[in-house]
Amino acid sequence: MSGWHKIRPCWTDADEYDVELIVRDPRPVDGLTRRERLLVARGLTERAVPAEEIARIVGVTPRSVYRWRSEGFRQAA
Template sequence: MSAWHKIRPTWQTADEYDVELIVREARPVEGLTRLERVLVARGLTERAVPGEEIARIVGVTPRTVWRWRSEGFRQAA
């Protein structure tokens, strides 16, 4: 994670319970931090959910999901 991302609070905080609930239910939710979006996308990818559906659930474009996948979800590591 870059120094820029480390100072951004939206990259540092994630409610793991909320993330797991969203992954389990695969339903759209508003108000996720950027880190939570990446974690949800990673969890849904592990469950073989299509990229377009993941994008709809986390509120990003399909291109963003494909980029996260190509980067190996580095931001959430």
């Protein structure tokens, strides 16, 4: 594990309550961990939100959202 990952374990930290709030009221949010971004993207995908809108909300490119979808959001599990 790299030094950066030891300082900030971005794959294991997620605030489920915050994720649910963002999914219910989708608006751009800063400061999400990578796992939270995946969880929000999965929740919004389940609600048929377009990839471009999901990307805007979680602060990534639409290509990232398409990739996460094709991988089945495996990293968020």
